[in-house]
Amino acid sequence: MATHEQLDSTSSRPVLDPTVSVQEKSSKEEAPSTLKRSAETANLDEKPTIHIGTRRSALAVVQAEMVLAALQNAHPELNYEIHAMSTMGDKNQTTALHEFGAKALWTHELEAQLLEGKLDLIVHCLKDLPTQLPPKCVIGCIMEREDPRDVVIMKKGLNYKSLLDLPEGSVVGTSSVRRSAQVKRLYPKLKFKDVRGNVNTRLAKLDAEDGEYSCLILAAAGILRMDWGGRITQYLDSKTEGGSHLYAVGQGALAIEVREGDEKTTAILGKLANQESTLSGTAERSLMRTLEGGCSVPIGVETTWVEKGKLLMKAIVVSLDGKQSVEAERLGEVLTAKDADEFGWDLAGILVEKGATKILEDINLNRPIIKEAGGA
Numbered sequence: 044m045a046t047h048e049q050l051d052s053t054s055s056r057p058v059l060d061p062t063v064s065v066q067e068k069s070s071k072e073e074a075p076s077t078l079k080r081s082a083e084t085a086n087l088d089e090k091p092t093i094h095i096g097t098r099r100s101a102l103a104v105v106q107a108e109m110v111l112a113a114l115q116n117a118h119p120e121l122n123y124e125i126h127a128m129s130t131m132g133d134k135n136q137t138t139a140l141h142e143f144g145a146k147a148l149w150t151h152e153l154e155a156q157l158l159e160g161k162l163d164l165i166v167h168c169l170k171d172l173p174t175q176l177p178p179k180c181v182i183g184c185i186m187e188r189e190d191p192r193d194v195v196i197m198k199k200g201l202n203y204k205s206l207l208d209l210p211e212g213s214v215v216g217t218s219s220v221r222r223s224a225q226v227k228r229l230y231p232k233l234k235f236k237d238v239r240g241n242v243n244t245r246l247a248k249l250d251a252e253d254g255e256y257s258c259l260i261l262a263a264a265g266i267l268r269m270d271w272g273g274r275i276t277q278y279l280d281s282k283t284e285g286g287s288h289l290y291a292v293g294q295g296a297l298a299i300e301v302r303e304g305d306e307k308t309t310a311i312l313g314k315l316a317n318q319e320s321t322l323s324g325t326a327e328r329s330l331m332r333t334l335e336g337g338c339s340v341p342i343g344v345e346t347t348w349v350e351k352g353k354l355l356m357k358a359i360v361v362s363l364d365g366k367q368s369v370e371a372e373r374l375g376e377v378l379t380a381k382d383a384d385e386f387g388w389d390l391a392g393i394l395v396e397k398g399a400t401k402i403l404e405d406i407n408l409n410r411p412i413i414k415e416a417g418g419a
């Protein structure tokens with residue numbers, strides 16, 4: 044397919060970049076989670092090394108360092124190295140994300156390294172992981188979720204706090220159709236503009252004096268991990284004044300991808316897994332898989348444990364212009380992965396009964412179809 048070349052021409056071959064790899068040694072004076080130039084690369088002892096793959100953005104590297112710290116704590120008998128790598132999605136900053144129509148763009152170069160054995164695990168935001176992983180790749184664990192909500196960050200110097208405060212015609216920066224569709228639905232007076240790049244780049248664009256954005260909508264999790272929580276002016280959720288705004292499937296949770304059958308690495312990850320985050324993440328992903336949505340379609344969710352083993356999940360599907368929407372919720376017992384899968388599937392079924400398919404079909408019909416290189 045011609046689209047293969049189109050995408051490939053925007054990227055060069057992925058390489059593991061030694062300048063940003065971290066060689067962890069046993070020496071106590073080294074802060075375990077500090078990224079440093081690896082001048083001295085030799086391990087001074089015989090500890091086996093776990094190779095951790097991640098994308099290269101500042102947030103991705105911070106996340107990999109969090110995982111490294113947790114692993115070091117659980118298994119100090121091992122060495123860890125972070126390999127940060129540019130991916131095709133990082134390099135193509137011009138095409139709107141939803142036009143790629145393929146989430147796997149962000150991950151398959153890392154997965155190739157995983158399958159070759161050059162990496163032992165890959166740290167991802169669960170949100171960025173396609174619901175269908177490539178053959179021989181599996182989720183080894185889902186860690187405890189950070190705040191999953193979206194947040195509003197106002198431009199420096201503006202005195203507004205919330206979306207309700209913004210005057211007519213204000214420009215909201217977001218590249219997510221889930222965010223823009225939900226906000227359009229509630230605030231038709233606002234305008235939307237794509238904002239690309241890593242979280243730090245986006246904040247710089249927001250604050251630029253001649254910048255056109257009044258605010259950005261981002262995931263709380265990324266902002267909090269970068270230690271920029273002070274910039275958050277509003278948290279968005281189902282109870283927000285002005286109207287409900289739901290988050291992306293998997294948002295806020297880190298997931299670790301491993302080779303299928305790699306018992307050794309899977310066992311090492313045991314202590315990092317979080318049961319509630321695993322079950323809610325599984326239920327959300329089951330809903331999305333059933334609706335065949337990706338990050339490119341406006342599906343929002345909110346899952347809450349109302350008591351131990353009892354999950355409440357709200358979901359919304361919105362048309363791109365915000366004019367049509369379907370909402371549903373479900374409360375039930377979720378104790379196992381199988382329960383979680385069925386729970387998500389059931390809620391998807393309710394959404395379909397209420398007309399979600401029509402909205403999703405319209406979106407898919409109007410999108411340029413660009414298939415991922417080698418993708419199905």
Ligand SMILES: NCc1[nH]cc(CCC(=O)O)c1CC(=O)O
Binds near residue numbers: 262264296297
């Ligand atoms: N789209 C990129 C992306 N993938 C995951 C997060 C946030 C961190 C997380 O969900 O764990 C972000 C940034 C954002 O949406 O603001």
